Amino acid sequence: MVDPGTDFLAQSSSPAVYGLGALALLVFGMALFVALEGGYLVALGLYLAGHPRPERRPRAAAALLAAFGLAATAAALRAQQAEPPVRTIEPRYTRIFSSDSMSIFFPTLSPDGRWVAFTRMSSGGQADIWIASTRGGAPIALTSGRRFARSPVWFPGSDRIAYLSDFVMTLGIDPQTGQPLGPPSQASLEGSSEPVVSPDGTRIAYVTARDSAWTVDVIPASGGNAQRLAQFVTNRGLLVSLTWSPDGEYLYFARPRLDTQDRVIVRVPARGGRTEELGSVAAGVQAISPAGPLVLRSLPSGPGQAPAFEVTNAGGSVVARFTMPRNMRPFTFTSDGRTLQAVLNNSVGPIRVVPVAGGPARQLTEARETDWPLGWSGDASRVFVSTRMNGEAVVLSAPVEGGPATTSLEPSEARDPSGITHDGRYLFYAAAGPNGEARTLIVRRLADGSTREVTRNLFHFPTGSEGPVSPPVSLDDLFYYFERRGERFELRATPPEGAPRVLASFPLRLAGQTSLGVHQNRVAYTEGRGDSTAVFLIERPNAAPHLLLTWPGKLSGATWSRSGRWLAFDHYPPGDRPRHSVLVVGVAANGAVTVPPRVLESGAWVAWEIQWLPNDEALTVFGMTGTGIQRHVFLVSLREGERPVAITRDDPSVGWTYELSPDGRYVAYPAEIPRGSSIWRVDLGDLLATGGRRPGR
Numbered sequence: 001m002v003d004p005g006t007d008f009l010a011q012s013s014s015p016a017v018y019g020l021g022a023l024a025l026l027v028f029g030m031a032l033f034v035a036l037e038g039g040y041l042v043a044l045g046l047y048l049a050g051h052p053r054p055e056r057r058p059r060a061a062a063a064l065l066a067a068f069g070l071a072a073t074a075a076a077l078r079a080q081q082a083e084p085p086v087r088t089i090e091p092r093y094t095r096i097f098s099s100d101s102m103s104i105f106f107p108t109l110s111p112d113g114r115w116v117a118f119t120r121m122s123s124g125g126q127a128d129i130w131i132a133s134t135r136g137g138a139p140i141a142l143t144s145g146r147r148f149a150r151s152p153v154w155f156p157g158s159d160r161i162a163y164l165s166d167f168v169m170t171l172g173i174d175p176q177t178g179q180p181l182g183p184p185s186q187a188s189l190e191g192s193s194e195p196v197v198s199p200d201g202t203r204i205a206y207v208t209a210r211d212s213a214w215t216v217d218v219i220p221a222s223g224g225n226a227q228r229l230a231q232f233v234t235n236r237g238l239l240v241s242l243t244w245s246p247d248g249e250y251l252y253f254a255r256p257r258l259d260t261q262d263r264v265i266v267r268v269p270a271r272g273g274r275t276e277e278l279g280s281v282a283a284g285v286q287a288i289s290p291a292g293p294l295v296l297r298s299l300p301s302g303p304g305q306a307p308a309f310e311v312t313n314a315g316g317s318v319v320a321r322f323t324m325p326r327n328m329r330p331f332t333f334t335s336d337g338r339t340l341q342a343v344l345n346n347s348v349g350p351i352r353v354v355p356v357a358g359g360p361a362r363q364l365t366e367a368r369e370t371d372w373p374l375g376w377s378g379d380a381s382r383v384f385v386s387t388r389m390n391g392e393a394v395v396l397s398a399p400v401e402g403g404p405a406t407t408s409l410e411p412s413e414a415r416d417p418s419g420i421t422h423d424g425r426y427l428f429y430a431a432a433g434p435n436g437e438a439r440t441l442i443v444r445r446l447a448d449g450s451t452r453e454v455t456r457n458l459f460h461f462p463t464g465s466e467g468p469v470s471p472p473v474s475l476d477d478l479f480y481y482f483e484r485r486g487e488r489f490e491l492r493a494t495p496p497e498g499a500p501r502v503l504a505s506f507p508l509r510l511a512g513q514t515s516l517g518v519h520q521n522r523v524a525y526t527e528g529r530g531d532s533t534a535v536f537l538i539e540r541p542n543a544a545p546h547l548l549l550t551w552p553g554k555l556s557g558a559t560w561s562r563s564g565r566w567l568a569f570d571h572y573p574p575g576d577r578p579r580h581s582v583l584v585v586g587v588a589a590n591g592a593v594t595v596p597p598r599v600l601e602s603g604a605w606v607a608w609e610i611q612w613l614p615n616d617e618a619l620t621v622f623g624m625t626g627t628g629i630q631r632h633v634f635l636v637s638l639r640e641g642e643r644p645v646a647i648t649r650d651d652p653s654v655g656w657t658y659e660l661s662p663d664g665r666y667v668a669y670p671a672e673i674p675r676g677s678s679i680w681r682v683d684l685g686d687l688l689a690t691g692g693r694r695p696g697r
Contacts, residue, residue, distance in 0.1 A: 098678035279315030349670035378422035517558030603644030
């Protein structure tokens, strides 16, 4: 599964993953999964796994960018001998199955190599388990109906699978015909995420969330009570990539560190016992192979570039690097740990615009690439779009009422365009440095390509975090970002041309655990307090914060209204399966509460990216509905008695982000149109067979 560094409303690499802003891809974020269990977790995974633009992630769903870096080699070891250069691998690809119509995720090859099971996503956001023969022939549906089924995994006899629905389920399969043998059986007594079957087929391990604590449990394959193996209380990301050792004696997984952006590789005895930390790797964990163990993680890649990956040992030392074709994403290792399973999802995402007041959507860009809305012009006449034309990444300025669009090249070193000014003249982005880390913030004047380096000390919240300030570019064209200063991090604002200024400074412990909103010089931020959230207000740069309110449940996505009279938050109340709502509170210029907090129904099951209309009487939010992952933009009114309305209700192809026009009249979003999928086996040569050791060493 994917680590939100590559983020899932559950865990994975997702059906539309990825945007800054999951996101983040993703987004994506992400900010949405703390204390959410079962289907909530899986939705995030799907979000991360399937998005055709993994370098992009919704702002509230994930961090500005995942910060990647390699641990420095100890001086004593460097003195003894220099490390050999990192291997560059040319993977070999074998296509297992393809479809011109299906959207495929979470493939898993049977141990005997005869069948591949996978999750098929429908246009309405429903998911079911299908199976296909590796020898050809029509695929077979194993599940169907209203339940959201996903993430299949094989038993060692190739005659049974486990998968996720409301619970961990198992289903017998005829290994000769691929047909299901009777109805599925419920194995777990609770919702969960990421099931894995033991090498002997007698046990199933899985990850779940309870009251903000991530746990690793194991149950008999026939079902029954769970045994708790490990538990971690953290709001900084997911426990991911659960993997059995070949002898079934241990389970490996990756958990977030509390003090850095890294992931700790953990081993726990499968029969119970003390957990052991094997080392840490940088963010972006996608999968763990029991051989070694070895860790697969993603590297930052620019718009339209081939996705890059590296394999490390548990201590973070890089063993090898490789790239894959565009739109291809690895999901897991095969059961023997010797190859990867990957999916190539072909899709396009033209930009559509729909009136907030209601009416049909209009398509602004051609259906030839996955386009991403960067923002609107200040007069709401144009939408700025990140896309590709003639093989190059460009910023497209598309007029809403029709007419010729203009283009500007995106810089090749950009790892994620983070924001654009409302006059369309300046683009902010992070540039990758050595080993892929994106620490340098640059602003580029699009007219002539000239650039200005804002900082070389860009700080990203850990993946799976609350994400950046929203929006990253204010209406007066200030760009917000973070710098780390020792054991603190600073919120800063910079104009396109001019010196940055510090707005607030925070202890490092809050990175990834706080949500920040800015209005002029005022900063609101959150801090968890048990099963409640405290909201603090800083009235002017570097002033002492004061407590504004404390509210039960999880608050994230802090967003000020245009006038600064209101604060809004994504809200999840305490409980096992909380549903999204919006909390709004009136705030006076002196920082006092003028209108007590109100909880507004959002219309969504999980949501993010609150954006206010200019009249302060309503806001919009992007969310997923029902038991699937159908997405819509909702209009939420502050007027008593008015219910939320899905603005994009007539479009089943809504992508994973949106932008509200400055005048509040329109919403722009990418319309995700699938163009088929294929499942591949990826051979990395002798790398996995030798546990990362070079032959002869």
